[in-house]
Amino acid sequence: MRPTAALTPFLALVLAATTLTACGGGSGSDPDTVKVSFKQSTDNSVKVMDTYLADIKKQFEKANPGKKVELVPIKAPDSEYYTKLQQMLRSPKTAPDLVYEDTFLINSDITSGYLKPLDAYLAKWPDWNRFIDTAKAAAKGEDGKTYGVPDGTDTRGLWFDKGVFAKAGLPADWQPKTWNDVLSAARAIKKKVPGVIPLNVYTGKPVGEAATMQTFEMLLYGTNDGGTDPLYDKNTKKWIAGGQGFEDALGFVETVYKEKLGPDVSDALDPNVMTRVRGEWLPKGELGIALDGSWLPQDWLPGSGHEWPEWSKKLGLAAMPTQHGQAPGKVSMSGGWTWAVPAKAGNPDLAFEFIKTMQTKANAQKWYVANSGIAVREDVAKDPAYATAQPGIKFFTDLVRSTHYRPAYPAYPKVSTAIQEAMEGVTTGDTTVGEAARGYTDALKDATDNQVVER
């Protein structure tokens, strides 16, 4: 072979090699930098998490000379945040060292092998024993290993505007006993206080998991006997098909939007409706009742962008009742977020050190208060400084007793989408309650490989 003949394959190889390594060389992990990904609010004026993490970063860099923290915010609504994160976790080139994971998705991501078990680290970390048991279980995989450190939990209930209630002739210490009480209060507002949205319940796919958890499950877990899990049967390990309780919960949503007790349907199906509820409707007194989470005040705290210190005087709180008032009389759902280390992280050790810095008692307490979260560390929960730090904390912490956790198994995200689809159908009026429930059962079979039981 002549020398030139060998040149082409050689050049091709060189070219391929150089272009390939050019893409590969990109982010490469620096052993002294820990990259932290978190969800940044889509509301530019809300900087709660940014401020908190900047503070922790300073502490961490001071305590660990030579080490650096790089914050990698992902600015997106919930549902898009998960997608972006999962895409980053697929490759070692893009995987950060520490990620903020919703407990709703963590089991699914564990199954995908995106996360690293933390048991070895937790065993050597005395503070872990301060966490309450339910919180420890929040990020436990089906394999029994723990994959995340929770930074608080949450509960849900009814927020109501006392000013609107006074105009509608409703009491300031309102506590509905049944779903009907909630609806009749909304009807009273609609009749007597024009221009105000009587009742907001999130619905449909645009708001994602918020529709499922803040609305649908808050209703569904109050049907039947109000105790056993209406979505998933732990004994048979099967998902439960859409039955009477499911239809009743859909019926509630349908009633709200059919009778125009809720926001205009086009507003309800706007992905940014959550930002409007807390940033606009509630502070401006344009909403009577909101079925929403314990974390709302985080947007109204000083430094949040739209401070609203009077909220505790203007708004009242009530527990969400069960359907007919059956025991225990009230319903709450709990979720929360955790800090997790990706399986493909470059600096897992340093990442766990960062978790430790975030979860010292003082820092954890600071976060619970800033984030309007519910404490998952016993020492903080008992601290009177925490319980009185903010109005409402006591109310929502007491709800922990009657709270439910989602069956956050790997199929859950798809089950949740199926619920949102059923809700969207009855919200727009495209489907009847019966059709939507049957559609849910079909989608459920599809999502869970037919692991469905009729009840």
Place this chain on the structure above:
Amino acid sequence: MTATAPHPEIGKAPRPPASLRPRRGPGVLIRTLPLVPSVVLLLLFLAGPIVYCVWIAFTDLQLTGQAQESFVGFDNFTRAFGDEAFLNAVWLTLVFTVVSSLIGQNTLGLALAALMQRASKPVRTLTGGIVVTAWVLPEVVAGFLLYAFFRREGTLNAILDWLHLPSQNWLFTLPILAVSFANVWRGTAFSMLVYSAALNEIPKEITEAAEVDGAGGRRRMWHITLPMIRRSIGTNLMLNTLQTLSVFGLIWVMTRGGPGGRSQTLPLFMYEQAFQNSLIGYGTAVALLLLLVGSLFSLVYLRLLRTEV
């Protein structure tokens, strides 16, 4: 290009014995060498992802909730054809394409171009400038502008109110029409430019001769102009249709495919399946089906282009 190009006589003459033939190997290699980088890059960045994409469409790959993906054959495709939401998306895609691309952009573009031929220069410049502005705007900005125009408290309803006409929540009651209109608004400039160029190419003598023969405006359009710009029509239709088929940002910004999937065209359906329901495999299969729809349209237009005038 062949290795013997510098010696054209060799092709005709009987081949000399091998020992006398000019050396082929190195010549070919050296002359194809400059092509190598681009070929490698194309293979790497164009063919590679496409092949990978086709492969994924035959697996049940998920973004989350799955330890190991597996090959599932045509499952994703059979699933699509049994999926009401998919069929709804195909139907809406066709409506969107026909209304906004074939009828809207194409016809309006031709009409604008024809009118501008007769207009005075300032009018021409002004109209051209305005129309092209819509085209220059980034898709997301255009989407947001039209969202603001169509929404309940938007400009359109303000105008209707002022005229004492009943207002409508356009994005809710007729979302597919609203996004079609948005696409027309944005894409007409392109057709207009193509047709302006084509109309300028028509020789004056032919039009004048037709005029002398007593052909009116409509007949001239039908018998002279249209046949003469037929090729441009074909090209324009093809480009417009393919562009419209893949419109995502505009619809995403305006309606997100909602409410209740009433403006969910195939690209949005694909996105929802792949990234919101985490079904990457299924989403990719839908993407391939979208490709199929696009190539069907292209085939029709290619036929139109092939026939000689």
